[in-house]
Amino acid sequence: MHFEESAAYLLAKATVAHRNALEKHVNSVGLHSGQVFVLMELWKSDGQRQIDLAARLNLSPPTVNKILGGLLENDFVTRAKYEDDARSTRIFLTEKGVQVKEDLEQAWDVLEDQTLANLTDTEALMLKQLLQKLAE
Amino acid sequence: MHFEESAAYLLAKATVAHRNALEKHVNSVGLHSGQVFVLMELWKSDGQRQIDLAARLNLSPPTVNKILGGLLENDFVTRAKYEDDARSTRIFLTEKGVQVKEDLEQAWDVLEDQTLANLTDTEALMLKQLLQKLAE
DNA sequence: GGTAGCTTATTAGCCGGCTAACGGTTACTT
DNA sequence: AAGTAACCGTTAGCCGGCTAATAAGCTACC
Numbered sequence: 001m002h003f004e005e006s007a008a009y010l011l012a013k014a015t016v017a018h019r020n021a022l023e024k025h026v027n028s029v030g031l032h033s034g035q036v037f038v039l040m041e042l043w044k045s046d047g048q049r050q051i052d053l054a055a056r057l058n059l060s061p062p063t064v065n066k067i068l069g070g071l072l073e074n075d076f077v078t079r080a081k082y083e084d085d086a087r088s089t090r091i092f093l094t095e096k097g098v099q100v101k102e103d104l105e106q107a108w109d110v111l112e113d114q115t116l117a118n119l120t121d122t123e124a125l126m127l128k129q130l131l132q133k134l135a136e
Numbered sequence: 137m138h139f140e141e142s143a144a145y146l147l148a149k150a151t152v153a154h155r156n157a158l159e160k161h162v163n164s165v166g167l168h169s170g171q172v173f174v175l176m177e178l179w180k181s182d183g184q185r186q187i188d189l190a191a192r193l194n195l196s197p198p199t200v201n202k203i204l205g206g207l208l209e210n211d212f213v214t215r216a217k218y219e220d221d222a223r224s225t226r227i228f229l230t231e232k233g234v235q236v237k238e239d240l241e242q243a244w245d246v247l248e249d250q251t252l253a254n255l256t257d258t259e260a261l262m263l264k265q266l267l268q269k270l271a272e
Numbered sequence: 273g274g275t276a277g278c279t280t281a282t283t284a285g286c287c288g289g290c291t292a293a294c295g296g297t298t299a300c301t302t
Numbered sequence: 303a304a305g306t307a308a309c310c311g312t313t314a315g316c317c318g319g320c321t322a323a324t325a326a327g328c329t330a331c332c
Contacts, residue, residue, distance in 0.1 A: 003176050003241075006248045007260060008158060010267040012173070015151045016194055017271060019289075022144060023317085034318050037148070040139050051280060058152055063319055065282065070317080087280040087327050112142045118269045124143060127266045131146040133254045134263070135153060155319075159287085170288050187310060199289055201312065206287080223297050223310040 011134075018115060025111040029103040030074070034067045036104060039076065042093050043101055047080075049088045076100065147270075154251060161247040165239045166210070170203045172240060175212065178229050179237055183216075185224045212236065 003009045023033045031039070041053055048056075054064040068091060071077045076097035082088035116124045139145045159169045167175070177189055184192075190200040204227060207213045212233035218224035252260045 003244060005264070006244060007264050007267070008154070008244065008247050008251050009176075010264055010271070011150070011154055011251070012158065013194070014147070014267045014271045015155075016289080018144070018147055019151075022148065023290080032317060040145075049280080058149070060320060061281070062283080066318075085280085085328070089281075108139060108142060108144065111144050115144050115147070115270070118272055119266065123266055123269070126262060127270070128141070128143050128146055130255065130259055130263045130266065131143070131150045133259070134150045134251070135146070136254055152319080159320080168287060185310080196290060197311070198313080202288075221298070221310085225311075
């Protein structure tokens with residue numbers, strides 16, 4: 001058996017390099033890699049509860065909690081109590097959290113170009129479709 | 137701009153799910169996810185120096201050092217001095233480290249099937265080729 | 273209404289990645 | 303020969319993932 005030829009191996013390998021690139025690019029905007037995905041979720045729908053963020057991001061609640069700690073410290077989001085349920089808190093974007101979206105979009109474009117540098121347009125499209133199927 | 141449609145986003149998302157699956161499957165063999173890649177490298181070539189392992193795995197030296205700590209504790213590998221250079225150490229597989237390969241191969245097969253469950257054979261092949269291109 | 277059980281957030285602690293910084297060796301240069 | 307530069311391993315400390323356990327609040331059911 002050759003591990004190197006398995007999709008599981010290749011996916012893990014591609015991930016290592018890509019994660020480093022991602023981290024580097026979002027750092028230039030003042031964010032860490034985990035934070036951007038939480039922000040993306042809030043840009044889609046502001047004021048979500050932590051548990052809902054975790055579910056939508058497919059992450060564990062403690063992971064989301066930790067990431068939110070960083071976002072709170074850096075004033076990208078604020079916490080507010082959920083009126084109908086004292087257990088929950090709602091997470092809202094600050095002005096800064098709203099505005100960083102533009103910067104991230106630019107950094108993301110550069111990252112995307114770099115990611116797909118070795119692929120043709122057709123290959124890029126195919127890759128995206130296959131990754132989407134994989135995620136299900 | 138829609139982040140969700142970018143390859144960078146989709147790759148990161150696919151990674152999250154896949155990493156959890158990988159961890160779970162290799163746990164059943166008594167290993168952690170990072171350890172398997174180091175072992176794979178040693179199965180290809182036993183007795184490598186840490187710095188060479190790091191280079192081949194595309195990981196930082198401290199990361200390899202940490203993973204080796206776990207492998208040493210669990211007697212999968214041993215350390216030996218490099219005769220010609222007192223700075224280096226060579227890493228060798230133990231009997232246990234050699235034998236776990238068989239178990240991992242079986243677990244890996246299951247993981248591979250699960251990873252590609254939603255894809256046809258043609259799609260699986262394409263995905264592997266695209267991931268390989270991506271990693272360059 | 274009270275209890276039992278579910279849900280939410282949080283904490284602690286683990287693994288896997290990284291950078292920065294350090295100590296000890298080797299190699300190079302002068 | 304001396305001194306400087308490069309290299310190897312290690313430590314410390316950060317972020318991002320996880321599970322397990324806890325405290326607090328809500329629900330549901332008897």
